[in-house]
Amino acid sequence: MSAYHPLNEKEAIEIALTLEGVFAPGAKLVSREIGDGNLNLVFHISDTQSSQSIILKQALPYAKVVGESWPLTLDRARIESEALILEGELAPGLVPKVYKYDAELALTVMEDLSDHVIMRQGLISNNRYPLFAEHISTFLAQTLFFTSDLGMNQQSKKLRVRDFINPELCKITEDLIFDDPYKDAETNNFEEVIRDEAQALWGDGSLHFEVALLREKFLTHAQALLHGDLHTGSIFIKSDSTKIIDPEFAYYGPMGFDIGAIIANLLLNYSSREHWNSDAASTDEYRTYLLETIRDIWTKFEAKFRVLWAEHCEDSLAKSAPGYLDDYLRRVLQDTIGFAGCKMVRRIVGLAHVADIDKITDASTREQAQRLALSIGKSLIRLNRRAASIEELIEKAQSSISVLKA
Ligand SMILES: Nc1ncnc2c1ncn2[C@@H]1O[C@H](COP(=O)(O)OP(=O)(O)O)[C@@H](O)[C@H]1O
Ligand SMILES: CSC[C@H]1O[C@H](OP(=O)(O)O)[C@H](O)[C@@H]1O
Secondary structure, eight states: OSSSSSOOOHHHHHHHHSSSSHHEEEEEEEEOOOSSSSSSEEEEESSSSSOEEEEEEOOOETTTTEEEEEOOOOTHHHHHHHHHHHHHHHHHHHSSOOOOOOOOTTTEEEEOTSSSHHHHHHHHHOOOOHHHHHHHHHHHHHHHTTTTTTTTTHHHHHHHHTOOOOHHHOOOOOTTTGGGGGTTTTTTTOGGGHHHHHHHTTHHHHHHHHHHHHHHHHEEEEEEEEEEESGGEEEEEEEEEEEOOOOOOEEEEEEHHHHHHHHHHHHHHTTTTTHHHSSHHHHHHHHHHHHHHHHHHHHHHHHHHHHHHHHHOHHHHHHSSTTTTHHHHHHHHHHHHHHHHHHHHHHHHHOOOHHHTTOOOOOOHHHHHHHHHHHHHHHHHHHHGOOHHHHHHHHHHHHHHHHHOO
């Protein structure tokens, strides 16, 4: 196959047939492009005679959601495949297997997870996932601890920071999450009916102060190797299995950015429940389930992180300094809360939205969901540096509902 060009379905099959040990010689393959994300092509390739199938993901030289006017590095395919491989070593069973990476075609061949569902869809369909908090807290504790200065050789970590420098994808986050929602930016995308909310965001100096501090942390705090875009659309799930996909935004940043991303997306779903549940009682019940999941994610993450620290901490001074670990985890919690708030706000007024809210058909219910998400998001941003417990985040989610209803 020649140098880089976007593949068509026929070419994807030709490449699949060249993979060693995957399909039988002469196998009859079918290919479907199934990419529904903002950036890449995703081909599902299956053998019509056996149950064998694979995924072929190819980066485009631009952001698909906008078009060729927004060029984007192909190197993100390398970042994604290297991050998946490393995450697979640190958190076995929680990411798809990578079979091959082709630098020239910016192509990753990986395990087909079609027997799972994308978690955002699962939540929209009112499913519950009792093992999710256990799985995702393991993923977070293992990947964040063992890529940080606490859990790996500090010189090797510097080299890894170099390997995961990801300036173009970070710039997307810096703009779309930490800048554009707070001014009248062209990329913003919100419904006219909530213009009052957008304008309030643009003029809120004290909120800007908190967001600027969080932005500074995102820019400068190379604490651990992050997934970088850990929303519920980047998680495949079924009752007994969780798989994290799509780490093309991976870079060295603050741990709370990943934890906050998951919590924000659970809270965006929380904000949308009036549409997806059939009555007030089931809406309340599902919201309680989501808040319990959030509490469990943090509590389990913290417990697992403490065990890893006790058994594997590489920093002898930090290890012997009284109170250091408590202080470290308090700062991670505060970052988690602040980043969760930013991630909620961007999904309502910024470029890229979430189906949980956008797919609400009734305009007034959708508006209420948007206002609730913004109210929770802003209150988390204001809370972040003052928080001492995950219960304070949960209290903000609950009280935002009563304030809006009053
Ligand atoms: N390993 C996989 N197995 C099955 N389907 C996948 C896999 N990876 C991606 N997909 C499908 O492709 C879609 C887009 O993938 P994603 O990695 O999120 O792309 P993007 O980077 O463009 O957001 C997913 O929502 C899912 O439907
Ligand atoms: C112009 S990219 C917008 C948005 O898309 C990414 O998400 P995904 O790849 O999962 O579709 C990321 O969240 C970016 O901020």
